[in-house]
Amino acid sequence: MSITKESKTNLLIRDKMNETISPETIDNVDDSDQADQQSSPETGYQMRPQLSEKFKPQVVKELIHNVLFDQLSTKKYNIEEVNIWIKMIADTIRNKVKELNYKQYKFIVNVVIGEQRGAGVKMGNRCLWDAEADSYAHGNYSNETMFCVACVYAVFFY
Secondary structure, eight states, X not given: OOOOHHHHHHHHHHHHHXXXXXXXXXXXXXXXXXXXXXXXXXXXXXXXXXXXXXOOHHHHHHHHHHHHHHHHTTOOOOTTTHHHHHHHHHHHHHHXXXXXXXXXXXXXXXXXXXXXXXXXXXXXXXXXXXXXXXXXXXXXXXXXSEEEEEEEEEEEOO
């Protein structure tokens, strides 16, 4: 009787599935080494950030405030330059947040600049995210000719 190549493969797979792990093999596993591998991004996905790796809104809020003040404190509202300012501020905030080295986070930066004319402005944002891992920070700046609001959304990348 001749056994085909496919039959041999099926027999090998069945034998592997029926193998059992001996208690000696289980005892030889180093628990600390296994824990290091599970939390390492090189060997798998980290499902939650460690406490030390979590996004810190207060730190980023201060960073936003400093960038807005540095970029806008000497400027008067000018409709022809506002688009350039918005891009420059958003890029600066994004780069400074990246320098904080939050592992596995993706960032969204939103900047709005408007002219002060006495009218009110209402803004709202909605996000679908993991409330335990994701967060945001915001800051604002205003002078006699303009206002600016900047938001940074930090989304943990699984």
